[in-house]
Amino acid sequence: MEAAAAAAGADPRAWKWAIRKRVWDALEADGVARDPRPVHHRIPNFDGAPAAADAMNIH
Numbered sequence: 001m002e003a004a005a006a007a008a009g010a011d012p013r014a015w016k017w018a019i020r021k022r023v024w025d026a027l028e029a030d031g032v033a034r035d036p037r038p039v040h041h042r043i044p045n046f047d048g049a050p051a052a053a054d055a056m057n058i059h
Helices: 002-010 014-029 049-056
Strands: none
Touching: none
16 A cells, blocks of 8 residues: 555656545455456446346435
8 A cells, every 4th residue: 555655746647546446456356357358447337236226226
């Protein structure tokens, strides 16, 4: 995380990129990413996506 903080000093948006990359890498490494692949540079599909969407649904 220190690298992300250091990068943010050069570019204020760099921390977002570092977090996105960590999430994309984790989805691929843990085997929960679904097609289309690779998941990098997109909003990925993943196992449990419908349940996550239902949990986020606020009426």
